[in-house]
Each structure stands twice: as structure tokens, then as C-alpha cells.
Amino acid sequence: MGLVFAIEEFSAFDGPGIRTTVFLKGCKLNCSWCHNPEGKSLKNEIIKNNNGCLGCKKCIEDTGFLTEKSILKCPKNLIRFAAKEYTPEQLAEKVLKNKDFFDFSNGGVTFSGGEPTVQYEFLVKCLKLLKNKVNRALQTCGYLEEDKFKVLLKNTDCFLYDLKIIDNEKHIKYTGVSNKLILNNYKALVKENVKHYARTPLIPTVTDTEENITDICEFLTDLGENKIQLLPYNSAAGAKYHLINKKYSPCFNDKIQCNPHLEIFKRFGIKAEIL
Amino acid sequence: MTDRIKELLNTLRSKEYRKNRIEKTWDLSNFLNLNEYDKGAYGGILMLENETPVFIKNDEIGFYRKIKNMPPIEWGETARLGNITPNYLKLVGKGLIKTKEEIKEYIKKANNKQKEFYNCELNIVNAMEKIAKKYKNAAKTECPKLYNALKTVPFNKAESFYEAVVFVKFIIYCMRCFMVDHITLGGFDKYLYSYFENDLNNGVKEEELFETLENFFLSINFDTDIYRGVQQGDNGQSMVLGGRKINGEYEFNRLAELCLKASYELNIIDPKINMRVCKDTPFELYLKGTELTKKGLGFPQYCNDDVVIPGLIGLGYEKQDAYNYTVAACWEFIIPNCGCDVPNVTSLNFPLAVDKALRKYISKADTFDEFMGFVKKEIEKMCDELIKKANSIVFSKVPIISLLIDGCLENGKDITEGAKYHNFGCHGVGISNAADALVSIKKLVFEEKYISKDELIKALDADFNGYTELWHKIEGLPKCGNNDDYADELMCTIMLYFSDYLNGKKNQFGGIYRAGTGSAMDYIFEAEKVGATADGRKAYTPFASSYSPSITVKLNGPLSVMQSFTKFDFTKIINGGPLTMEFSSNIFRNEYGVKKVAQLVQWYILHGGHQLQLNAVNRETLLDAQKHPENYENLIVRVWGWSGYFNELDVRFQNHIIKRTEFGV
Structure with a gap:
């Protein structure tokens, strides 16, 4: 069984064509700018939308806390489980209901998260089930063991691969993990010549520094790569933290506009596209 | 966009020009003694006689309103025709002078009733000519370019794209003065194309024609705040x-x-x-x-x-x-030049039909199929009532439109008497809400027996207060818009009940009834008549607008919506929506x-x-x-x-x- 916290039809910026994006729970990184906080944990927690809460406390009147049954008592329907469980077959069937659109537009399915590779077994089963039926994209941070990544390389048609920070110490500081696996897996991806898009989230003062952008350019140039997609920081990133009863506290000043440093990309001859 | 157009756009946005309008007191004492044609023309002729030319800086199209308030004519029990695409070329390609001559020829062979009609048309054309002359005289100093055009139009046929566009604006201006609402522009690109092409062939630059076009677009926005309509903006253009x-x-x-x-x-x-x-x-x-x-x-x-x-x-x-x-003001498909369809004559409230069937008949139904038989019966009964009401509508004459409809002058008949098509359209309101309600009834009452028939009605009467679990249960059921055949098939079924039943029904003109998927304003107004419904909708809250999923449904996304809403054969329900x-x-x-x-x-x-x-x-x-x-x-x-x-x-x-x-x- 897999834990899926959202299935979004017509996600316009998750790969080519008309696509459905499947968001899998769980992530090993801990980026403070994460805009899907309900996707981080591998636990299927109960989440509550506080907008419109009447404060009637019907949801906790029986036991004092939220339970599977008690949340149904909310008269405003504001409480639910963060994710739904799917078997790979159920998920494949659901995705394929929109196959006609994918074929029509050269689109397909994109697995995202969280970090989709955290539910590795489930992901691989889904990818295999969908093989030759629909274009399969994977939106990943690339943080997993190299042998596992090699299996994914064989079962994925297109990667949307996050390159956040090249300096390892800074990567650890801002995401909680080393980028060694990430950069190695990216090299494997390029070597195997699987279709891919490198993507950098532009986080003000974190990833959008002159130094980091230059590092990214050098990294890509060394691999013979010449294009990248940039995802500007969205100030709505904190919008969902209230669902998991947490405060959004980014480790940077999010009032600052991010700087895409297009001149650096230009200098390296890298085509940078802002999404 | 040229600088002139930019300036004109700013003038429009500033709304300052509205301050120059005047209010008028009207004397309508003559109205009651008039024949039915003259009654239909009276207010408009009064307006045109009292209007004075208005010029707006940077504008070269003309024909704006000075008088804010229309003569307050009481039409009594009669309805006023709208949603017509007239044959603009009938005047633009002929001019008022020639039209008058033709009418005078027709009068010679007319019977008494037709004479009344033709005399009325003559009075209208005279009034149109008079205001056009006033404009022409004033334009001489106010707008020389317009003055040049007004030497030709609307008196004679248009010779250029610019003249044709001025003429079209003049017609729109007159129509609105005659209190014709929802007069549409129709296939503007097609009926004016020969003028456009001809100008290009004569060496006029496309940029110049485009500037004229933009000026025209702007010009039809200046008076929309005083057009009549259910809501401002609903003006039919x-x-x-x-x-x-x-x-x-x-x-x-x-x-x-x-x-x-x-x-x-x-x-x-x-x-x-x-x-x-x-x-x-x-x-x-x-x-x-x-x-x-x-x-x-x-x-x-x-x-x-x-x-x-x-x-x-x-x-x-x-x-x-x-x-x-x-298309009419919104989305109803209409026939230009010769049609007098009333595509929005009435609307069927689908959720009300399901609710009535539930309350009256569910106790008699042993199976869901039997219950659907009652739903069908209720839809048909409501259709009969709507038809009866619509078939008693009397339309007031609108001789101003008749000037521009094929066959009217030729046959001496007003559009309400002698157009080629006199069909009626009936909107279908809240289709998805009704189908979702049927899903609840089918699943919860008949299949799962999760709730008894009486209990469901009680829950609706209580507006789901005290029935939160039921309400959640309903939320999780298949819904229209999520590409689930269980719901979508019910939607298709009730649409067929509706269109099949209207098929062959006749109106007072001998025209037919057309079923549609639109709601107009009734997704709010009709919904305010209906308590909580079995789809989980709370009492008196809105239905879905036109042919759409209910606004309370959690949707998978646009791909599912499109698949749900393309399952029907729409050639069978083509009033629009x-x-x-x-x-x-x-x-x-x-x-x-x-x-x-x-x-x-x-x-x-x-x-x-x-x-x-x-x-x-x-x-x-x-x-x-x-x-x-x-x-x-x-x-x-x-x-x-x-x-x-x-x-x-x-x-x-x-x-x-x-x-x-x-x-x-």
C-alpha cells in the first residue's frame, strides 16, 4: 500500500503535456521552505483546516482528541486524514482514467511528494504497472541509494531533478542531509541519457546566491548540460502549515525577492527557464 | 493601440462623461390611444426626438446617450422581445432613404393592418433620420471625420468599413432607445467582411481599419451602465x-x-x-x-x-x-437575420423535481428504477406547467427590430408575427445537483439501505442539522464532475427525460420547445426556493451555474470534469448552456x-x-x-x-x- 496525500489533475508545471501529479507521503530532507508540510511525514496524520472552524469542539467531545470516527462530527467538514491509501493497481487505474488527455498532449503522470522515492517499493511497482501505457515522470530530490536510483532510471521516462545547493556543508545546513548521493545520482542520470530537467528552487539568500548559482552552472557544464528550470520562491509556501498545527518559520527572510541571476547562466551558456 | 484609442480608453475608464447626461420628465398621455405597433415604437420615437448629439473626445464613431432615463412605458402584461441578432446589412447595405421608398411601395398593396405596421415603420425611419441629421450638423465642427461619414450613412448605404461600422453603431443606439435589450452583434466578422476586404483592396491600411475597430469596441461600452438588464453587464452585446x-x-x-x-x-x-x-x-x-x-x-x-x-x-x-x-446574450444558440426565438422563456428546476418526487412518491417506490419513473413523471409535470405559462405570454410589438429582420417588411408583419422561427428555449437548472441527489438516494436508500426513506426526508427538513455523519457519508459518494459513471449516467438520464419530453411540444406561435443546459440567474434565484437537497446542498444555497459540477463537490480536477461533462449527446439538448x-x-x-x-x-x-x-x-x-x-x-x-x-x-x-x-x- 502507498500513502498518497494528493492527486492533482492538470498540474501545468510538472513536466511536458497535460499531466496528473501524484504526491507521495514522506521526505528525508527538511527544507524550511517546504510548501507541502503535510507531505513530509510517513505517518498518515489527521489534519485540520482551521479556516471556518466554529470552535464547537464536536470533533473531540467523545475522547478528548481527534479519532477516525470523531472527525466525521465536524459540521463544517474541516478535518481529514492527510493521505489516502492506495494499492499500486488502484493508483494506476486512477491515473489511467485520464490517459486520453495524456496521449492527446504528450503528457503523462508525474510522481512527486514529499519525496516520492521514500516509498520506494510502492513507487517502483506503480512505475512498472504504468510502463508503456503512459509517460512517467519523477519529481525527485535524488536523495536515495545509488542502486535503488539505478532501478528508477530503468523505470522512468523523465526526471524533474532538484539541484538545490552544490556546497555540501550548506546543503546539510539547509536540508538536513548531505548532497553526495544527490549529485552522484544526477551524474548517473546524465550518463544513462534518460530525459530530464534540472530544476532549482530559487530560495532568497539560500539557493539564489551568486556563489551557488555559479556552482550549479559549473556542475552542469562539467556534465555537458546546457539547460535548467528555475522555480521562484512562492510567498504562499507557508499557506498549509496551519493544517498540521505548525508555524511556518523559514530560515531566511522571505520578504526578499529571489534573484534568478540570469546573467550567470548566460555567461555559462546555460538556457535558464523561469517556471 | 494608437494614442487616440488609449486616450479614449482612459475617458471610458474615468466615467466622467456620465456626468453630462440629463434626466427628463416624460409625458406619455398619448400612449393609450395608439395601435399596437405604434405602442411598440412610441417610447423609442420619443427618445430619438428628444435626444441631442453627444460627442466624446477622441471618438470617431458617435451616437451616445444624453438622456439617462427612458420613457417609463408600462407594457402591461406583455413581454418584450430580446436576444435577437438582427440583419444589420438590411439597413447598412441599403440606407434609410431607400428603405423608406421601399416601405412606401409596400403600403400601396397593404391591407389595413399592414398599413398600420408600415406607417409605424415610416415613423421610426423618419425619427432615425432626424437624429442622424442632428448628428451630422453637429459633427461638422465637433468631429469632421464623422461628419464626412454622416454625409453618406445612415441615409445611404455604407461604402467603406468605417461607414459600415458607424452605421452599425447607429443601429445599436436606436435599438437601445427603443428599449430593445440584449440585441447582439452576432457574426460581425462575417457581415462586415466585404467592407473590410474592399477597403484593403482599395489601399486602406490595415492599421487604420484596426483603429476603427477598436474605436467601435470602445464605443459600445460607454452607455452600458444605463442599459437595462437583470444585472449591470448583462446587456447582450x-x-x-x-x-x-x-x-x-x-x-x-x-x-x-x-x-x-x-x-x-x-x-x-x-x-x-x-x-x-x-x-x-x-x-x-x-x-x-x-x-x-x-x-x-x-x-x-x-x-x-x-x-x-x-x-x-x-x-x-x-x-x-x-x-x-x-449566440444570444449569454450562450443560447439563435438564428440571426430571420429568427425570433425566445431561448430563455422559462427554466426547469431539476433539483426541485427530484425533491418533489422524493417527498411525494418515494414511499411508493420499491426499487430505484421505480423511483426514477416518478422523477421522470415529476419532470414532465413541471415541464407541462412551464409550457402552459410560457404559452400564455403575449409579446409586445417591436417594429424597430422588424426593420432588420428578413421577411418582415416584405410581408407587412412585425417580427413577433412573421419571423421564420418562433421557437422557445427552456433552461435546465441545477442538473448536477439533481443527479448528485439521485446518487445519494440510489446508494443510501435503495442499495446500502444506510438510511430509511423517512429519515432522509427528515434530514433534509433539518437542513442536515443533527445529521452530520449522513452529510459526510453523502460527501464521499460519486459526484458529477469526477468522471464516475455512477453519477454521470444519472445526469444523462434526467437530461434525456427533459429533452425527450420537450421534443414535439408546441408554443402559441406553432414553434417548438428546445431543451438546454443553461441556468442564467436561476442558479441563485431558483435555488432560493429549494430547501436542503439529497446531494448534501444546504437549504437555499446556490446550484451550479449552467452545466457544471455542484460548487460543494470536492473535484478530482479539470480532466475528470471534462470527461464527466462530455458523456451526453448534446445534439439532443442544444438550447445552449x-x-x-x-x-x-x-x-x-x-x-x-x-x-x-x-x-x-x-x-x-x-x-x-x-x-x-x-x-x-x-x-x-x-x-x-x-x-x-x-x-x-x-x-x-x-x-x-x-x-x-x-x-x-x-x-x-x-x-x-x-x-x-x-x-x-
């Missing part, structure tokens, strides 16, 4: 671009392209753009249409020729008329997003959808506009079949727009 020609070829001519471009540049609510599309429409055009959607005006609306034309032919329209179709979808304005932020939306539209058309209306909205903007209207003077939104300024809408309609599901990225 729709334009229908492109389409299949009778030889089957698809055409979207250069003038149509320039109309799209003008609408894109000007960002104003009129004209409301419709694009006729079909299997042969090139993808490029969908891209252009989507660029316009991105502006947030709520148009273009797409109409699928491959469904609409066969549908209209199936209803009995002649081939050439079906190929010529235009679009699938309406809202997209976050964010999705249009780059070429990828625009291209994908365009692909979605094309998919819908290729898969037999009949009509589609997309909106680019930003919920935060709308919420902020409710709080700070002063900051959003120019915020335009699509309401039901038309676009209006958000600030000027009734708050119930504002709220509905905010609640509609917005598909994000």
Missing part, C-alpha cells in the same frame, strides 16, 4: 467569431482575428467574444483564445460547430440558418500553462462538448475586492453568460464566483 461555412469549410477570417486582438488589447467587457470552433479549428486559434482567457474577462466562450449545427438541424432549422447560428470552469490566473503565467489550457479546450471540442466557458480568477483578489472595492474599479469577472464589473454585482453573485472551484497549478 455578444459577438460570434469564425465558424464552419455551409460548404463545410472552417473559416476564421482576418477581421475575426483583429476582433480577438482588439478585445485582448482593450480589456473591456463588450463585446463579449464567442469563438465558433470545430474539429478543423487550428491549434493556433485555441492558443489565441486562451491568451484572451488569460486576461480574466471570462471570454472567449467556445461553441462547437460539430455539435451545435447538427443539433439545430435536428430541431428543424434549415441548413443555411443552422450554419449561420450566433456551457460547461463553466475556473482556473487560477497563476496557470496562465507562462507559455506552457497557456498551451496546456488550450490543449484542454481542444480536447473538449474534439470529444463532443457543446459549449465551454473558462475563467481566469484569483480568489484572493476577489476576496480583497469585496473588502476594498475602491481598489478594483476595473476588475471584470464572468457571471453567468456574461461579464461584468465585480464591484457592480449583487453580493450573492460575488460569493458564488468566489466559491466556484478554482483549478490551480
Whole structure:
């Protein structure tokens, strides 16, 4: 069984064509700018939308806390489980209901998260089930063991691969993990010549520094790569933290506009596209 | 956009010009003694006699209102015709002088009743001539370019694109003075094309013609605040671009392209753009249409020729008329030049039909199929009642429109007596709410026996208060819009009950009834008559607007919605009424997003959808506009079949727009 916290039809910026994006729970990184906080944990927690809460406390009147049954008592329907469980077959069937659109537009399915590779077994089963039926994209941070990544390389048609920070110490500081696996897996991806898009989230003062952008350019140039997609920081990133009863506290000043440093990309001859 | 047009746009936005209008006191003492034709013309002639020329700086089209208030004519029990696309060329290609001569010829052979009609038409043409002369004299100093045109039009036929456009504006101005609401522009790109092409061939530069076009677009926005309508903005100024020609070829001519471009540049609510599309429409055009959607005006609306034309032919329209179709104020398909259809004569309240069947008959039904028999019976009974009421409507004469409808002058008959088509259209309101309610009844009462028949009615009476678990249970059931056959098939079934039953029903003119999927304002007004419904909708809250998923449903997304809403054979229910979808304005932020939306539209058309209306909205903007209207003077939104300024809408309609599901990225 897999834990899926959202299935979004017509996600316009998750790969080519008309696509459905499947968001899998769980992530090993801990980026403070994460805009899907309900996707981080591998636990299927109960989440509550506080907008419109009447404060009637019907949801906790029986036991004092939220339970599977008690949340149904909310008269405003504001409480639910963060994710739904799917078997790979159920998920494949659901995705394929929109196959006609994918074929029509050269689109397909994109697995995202969280970090989709955290539910590795489930992901691989889904990818295999969908093989030759629909274009399969994977939106990943690339943080997993190299042998596992090699299996994914064989079962994925297109990667949307996050390159956040090249300096390892800074990567650890801002995401909680080393980028060694990430950069190695990216090299494997390029070597195997699987279709891919490198993507950098532009986080003000974190990833959008002159130094980091230059590092990214050098990294890509060394691999013979010449294009990248940039995802500007969205100030709505904190919008969902209230669902998991947490405060959004980014480790940077999010009032600052991010700087895409297009001149650096230009200098390296890298085509940078802002999404 | 030229500097002159920019200045004129600023003038329009400033609204300053409105201050120069005057109020008039009217003496209507003569009205009661008039014959029925003269009654239909009386107010308009009074208006034209009392109007004085108004010129707006930088404008070269003319014909604006000085008098704010119309003569308060009481039509009594009669209804006033609207939603007509007149044959503009009937006057533009002839001129008032020749028209008068023709009428004088007709009078010679007329009987007494026809004489009354023709004399009335003469009076109208005289009044039109008089105000045009006043304009001409005043234009000599106020606007020399317009003065030059007015030497020819409207007295004689137009010779150039500019003259033709001035003439069209003059007709619109007169129509509005005669209290004809919802007079549409129709296939403007087609009926003015020969003037456009001729000018180009004579060496007139396209930029000059485009400036004229933009001036015209602006000019029809200046007086819309004093047009009559249910809500401001609902004024019927729709334009229908492109389409299949009778030889089957698809055409979207250069003038149509320039109309799209003008609408894109000007960002104003009129004209409301419709694009006729079909299997042969090139993808490029969908891209252009989507660029316009991105502006947030709520148009273009797409109409699928491959469904609409066969549908209209199936209803009995002649081939050439079906190929010529235009749309009414919102989305009803109408026939230009010769039609006198009333496509919005009444509406069937689907959720009410299901609710009535539930309360009256469910105790007698042992199976769901039996219950559906009762639903069918109830729909038919309601249709009978609607037809009875509609068939007693008497329409007041509108001789001003008759001047522009084929066959009226020729036969000595008003449009309400002698048009080629006199069919009635009936909206279908709340179709998805009704189908979702049937899902609940089928699943919970008959299949799972989760709740008893009586208990369900009790829950509805209690507006689900004390029935929260039931309400949640209902929320989790299949719903229209999520591409679940369980719900969608019920939706198709009730649509067929409706259209099959209307098939063959006749109105007082001998015309037919056409079933439709639109709601007009009734998704609010009719919903306010209906308590809680079994789809989980709370009492008196709105239905879905036109042919759309219920606003309370959690949707999978636009792909499921489109699949759900293309399962029906729409040639059978072709009065009009679009699938309406809202997209976050964010999705249009780059070429990828625009291209994908365009692909979605094309998919819908290729898969037999009949009509589609997309909106680019930003919920935060709308919420902020409710709080700070002063900051959003120019915020335009699509309401039901038309676009209006958000600030000027009734708050119930504002709220509905905010609640509609917005598909994000």
C-alpha cells in the first residue's frame, strides 16, 4: 500500500503535456521552505483546516482528541486524514482514467511528494504497472541509494531533478542531509541519457546566491548540460502549515525577492527557464 | 493601440462623461390611444426626438446617450422581445432613404393592418433620420471625420468599413432607445467582411481599419451602465467569431482575428467574444483564445460547430440558418437575420423535481428504477406547467427590430408575427445537483439501505442539522464532475427525460420547445426556493451555474470534469448552456500553462462538448475586492453568460464566483 496525500489533475508545471501529479507521503530532507508540510511525514496524520472552524469542539467531545470516527462530527467538514491509501493497481487505474488527455498532449503522470522515492517499493511497482501505457515522470530530490536510483532510471521516462545547493556543508545546513548521493545520482542520470530537467528552487539568500548559482552552472557544464528550470520562491509556501498545527518559520527572510541571476547562466551558456 | 484609442480608453475608464447626461420628465398621455405597433415604437420615437448629439473626445464613431432615463412605458402584461441578432446589412447595405421608398411601395398593396405596421415603420425611419441629421450638423465642427461619414450613412448605404461600422453603431443606439435589450452583434466578422476586404483592396491600411475597430469596441461600452438588464453587464452585446461555412469549410477570417486582438488589447467587457470552433479549428486559434482567457474577462466562450449545427438541424432549422447560428446574450444558440426565438422563456428546476418526487412518491417506490419513473413523471409535470405559462405570454410589438429582420417588411408583419422561427428555449437548472441527489438516494436508500426513506426526508427538513455523519457519508459518494459513471449516467438520464419530453411540444406561435443546459440567474434565484437537497446542498444555497459540477463537490480536477461533462449527446439538448470552469490566473503565467489550457479546450471540442466557458480568477483578489472595492474599479469577472464589473454585482453573485472551484497549478 502507498500513502498518497494528493492527486492533482492538470498540474501545468510538472513536466511536458497535460499531466496528473501524484504526491507521495514522506521526505528525508527538511527544507524550511517546504510548501507541502503535510507531505513530509510517513505517518498518515489527521489534519485540520482551521479556516471556518466554529470552535464547537464536536470533533473531540467523545475522547478528548481527534479519532477516525470523531472527525466525521465536524459540521463544517474541516478535518481529514492527510493521505489516502492506495494499492499500486488502484493508483494506476486512477491515473489511467485520464490517459486520453495524456496521449492527446504528450503528457503523462508525474510522481512527486514529499519525496516520492521514500516509498520506494510502492513507487517502483506503480512505475512498472504504468510502463508503456503512459509517460512517467519523477519529481525527485535524488536523495536515495545509488542502486535503488539505478532501478528508477530503468523505470522512468523523465526526471524533474532538484539541484538545490552544490556546497555540501550548506546543503546539510539547509536540508538536513548531505548532497553526495544527490549529485552522484544526477551524474548517473546524465550518463544513462534518460530525459530530464534540472530544476532549482530559487530560495532568497539560500539557493539564489551568486556563489551557488555559479556552482550549479559549473556542475552542469562539467556534465555537458546546457539547460535548467528555475522555480521562484512562492510567498504562499507557508499557506498549509496551519493544517498540521505548525508555524511556518523559514530560515531566511522571505520578504526578499529571489534573484534568478540570469546573467550567470548566460555567461555559462546555460538556457535558464523561469517556471 | 494608437494614442487616440488609449486616450479614449482612459475617458471610458474615468466615467466622467456620465456626468453630462440629463434626466427628463416624460409625458406619455398619448400612449393609450395608439395601435399596437405604434405602442411598440412610441417610447423609442420619443427618445430619438428628444435626444441631442453627444460627442466624446477622441471618438470617431458617435451616437451616445444624453438622456439617462427612458420613457417609463408600462407594457402591461406583455413581454418584450430580446436576444435577437438582427440583419444589420438590411439597413447598412441599403440606407434609410431607400428603405423608406421601399416601405412606401409596400403600403400601396397593404391591407389595413399592414398599413398600420408600415406607417409605424415610416415613423421610426423618419425619427432615425432626424437624429442622424442632428448628428451630422453637429459633427461638422465637433468631429469632421464623422461628419464626412454622416454625409453618406445612415441615409445611404455604407461604402467603406468605417461607414459600415458607424452605421452599425447607429443601429445599436436606436435599438437601445427603443428599449430593445440584449440585441447582439452576432457574426460581425462575417457581415462586415466585404467592407473590410474592399477597403484593403482599395489601399486602406490595415492599421487604420484596426483603429476603427477598436474605436467601435470602445464605443459600445460607454452607455452600458444605463442599459437595462437583470444585472449591470448583462446587456447582450455578444459577438460570434469564425465558424464552419455551409460548404463545410472552417473559416476564421482576418477581421475575426483583429476582433480577438482588439478585445485582448482593450480589456473591456463588450463585446463579449464567442469563438465558433470545430474539429478543423487550428491549434493556433485555441492558443489565441486562451491568451484572451488569460486576461480574466471570462471570454472567449467556445461553441462547437460539430455539435451545435447538427443539433439545430435536428430541431428543424434549415441548413443555411443552422450554419449561420450566433449566440444570444449569454450562450443560447439563435438564428440571426430571420429568427425570433425566445431561448430563455422559462427554466426547469431539476433539483426541485427530484425533491418533489422524493417527498411525494418515494414511499411508493420499491426499487430505484421505480423511483426514477416518478422523477421522470415529476419532470414532465413541471415541464407541462412551464409550457402552459410560457404559452400564455403575449409579446409586445417591436417594429424597430422588424426593420432588420428578413421577411418582415416584405410581408407587412412585425417580427413577433412573421419571423421564420418562433421557437422557445427552456433552461435546465441545477442538473448536477439533481443527479448528485439521485446518487445519494440510489446508494443510501435503495442499495446500502444506510438510511430509511423517512429519515432522509427528515434530514433534509433539518437542513442536515443533527445529521452530520449522513452529510459526510453523502460527501464521499460519486459526484458529477469526477468522471464516475455512477453519477454521470444519472445526469444523462434526467437530461434525456427533459429533452425527450420537450421534443414535439408546441408554443402559441406553432414553434417548438428546445431543451438546454443553461441556468442564467436561476442558479441563485431558483435555488432560493429549494430547501436542503439529497446531494448534501444546504437549504437555499446556490446550484451550479449552467452545466457544471455542484460548487460543494470536492473535484478530482479539470480532466475528470471534462470527461464527466462530455458523456451526453448534446445534439439532443442544444438550447445552449456551457460547461463553466475556473482556473487560477497563476496557470496562465507562462507559455506552457497557456498551451496546456488550450490543449484542454481542444480536447473538449474534439470529444463532443457543446459549449465551454473558462475563467481566469484569483480568489484572493476577489476576496480583497469585496473588502476594498475602491481598489478594483476595473476588475471584470464572468457571471453567468456574461461579464461584468465585480464591484457592480449583487453580493450573492460575488460569493458564488468566489466559491466556484478554482483549478490551480
